Amino acid sequence: GSGKVTATPEQGDVEFLSPVIIGGQTMNMDFDSGSSDLWVFNTQLAAASQAGHTNFDVAKSTTFKMLTGSTFTISYGDGSGAAGNVGTDTVNIGGATVTSQAIELATAVSASFVQDTQSNGLVGLAFSKLNTVKPAQQKTFFDNAKDTLAMPVFTADLRKAAVGAYEFGAIDSTKFNGSLSWAAVNTTSGFWQFSSQKFQVGTGTAMNVAGGQAIADTGTTLMLVNAAVVNAYYSQVTGAVNNQTVGGVTFPCNSQLPDLSVDVGGNYMAVVRGDDINFAPVDQAGTTCFGGVQAIASNLQIYGDIMFKSQFVAFNNGNNSIGMAPHQ
Numbered sequence: 054g055s056g057k058v059t060a061t062p063e064q065g066d067v068e069f070l071s072p073v074i075i076g077g078q079t080m081n082m083d084f085d086s087g088s089s090d091l092w093v094f095n096t097q098l099a100a101a102s103q104a105g106h107t108n109f110d111v112a113k114s115t116t117f118k119m120l121t122g123s124t125f126t127i128s129y130g131d132g133s134g135a136a137g138n139v140g141t142d143t144v145n146i147g148g149a150t151v152t153s154q155a156i157e158l159a160t161a162v163s164a165s166f167v168q169d170t171q172s173n174g175l176v177g178l179a180f181s182k183l184n185t186v187k188p189a190q191q192k193t194f195f196d197n198a199k200d201t202l203a204m205p206v207f208t209a210d211l212r213k214a215a216v217g218a219y220e221f222g223a224i225d226s227t228k229f230n231g232s233l234s235w236a237a238v239n240t241t242s243g244f245w246q247f248s249s250q251k252f253q254v255g256t257g258t259a260m261n262v263a264g265g266q267a268i269a270d271t272g273t274t275l276m277l278v279n280a281a282v283v284n285a286y287y288s289q290v291t292g293a294v295n296n297q298t299v300g301g302v303t304f305p306c307n308s309q310l311p312d313l314s315v316d317v318g319g320n321y322m323a324v325v326r327g328d329d330i331n332f333a334p335v336d337q338a339g340t341t342c343f344g345g346v347q348a349i350a351s352n353l354q355i356y357g358d359i360m361f362k363s364q365f366v367a368f369n370n371g372n373n374s375i376g377m378a379p380h381q
């Protein structure tokens with residue numbers, strides 16, 4: 054079969070939320086191709102952490118089973134994290150169903166998750182080797198579902214300030230222009246990682262990023278790239294400054310931003326629209342804006358939602374490849 058759900062952007066496209074039915078309870082969750090734990094807000098959490106959230110209630114599920122002795126602890130690159138215990142239940146995402154999916158029940162979550170009351174947990178869609186459950190590591194929803202899907206794929210169709218979709222088991226070719234360009238994925242790191250060794254600012258010449266690698270990460274809001282890319286890009290933007298106070302490059306909100314093209318697997322240049330790189334104002338007057346492309350001090354670049362807003366992306370675990378094409 055296959056399963057399709059909406060992907061609804063939060064204010065400012067900070068993240069995208071999708072409905073997941075767990076033991077008959079519908080939870081709006083953040084699908085994250087950069088991590089591999091499925092964890093939920095639930096009634097074990099302190100009342101102050103539960104406030105404003107939809108909280109999964111084990112007692113209301115007739116199919117939930119505790120995995121006695123199992124725990125999870127996850128921390129993300131932005132310093133946020135969650136920890137708790139684990140059970141299994143039936144998970145239905147748009148019709149794609151797994152009957153015994155590990156459900157990680159947070160007993161502690163960091164402040165940024167508590168404050169984000171629209172999100173009630175994460176669905177990790179990276180490779181299961183990154184799952185944090187102990188003593189026995191658990192599989193992701195996609196790993197559990199893939200053999201029952203018509204095709205071992207899922208796709209991300211994320212749209213700027215508009216409702217998009219995640220689909221499991223099918224590739225909807227009406228959603229992208231032309232045909233998908235496929236790149237080999239190196240699964241060693243547990244991420245959807247591919248070679249990305251070139252970039253181009255606007256209509257300029259293509260430049261090299263030595264040893265450039267990138268991961269496709271729906272759980273990251275921005276695009277975190279090599280400092281050489283950041284410098285080359287913002288050198289073309291009048292008034293762009295590296296603003297330590299706000300923690301990255303800002304520029305005048307009325308800037309005409311160039312597109313940024315990045316190499317995917319050596320045979321496709323994914324064009325990220327300049328308009329999408331104007332992420333958000335940092336001041337009340339809306340005169341200074343924060344860039345959607347920022348530097349990361351590592352060779353592993355993180356292509357997050359800023360890229361997904363320009364590119365339809367297919368994740369293929371059949372032959373471990375990633376397909377991209379401009380949105381239709």
Ligand SMILES: N#Cc1c(N)n[nH]c1N1CCCC1
Binds near residue numbers: 085
């Ligand atoms: N940082 C970070 C991060 C990432 N690289 N992928 N997903 C992330 N998060 C999911 C929820 C909070 C952060």
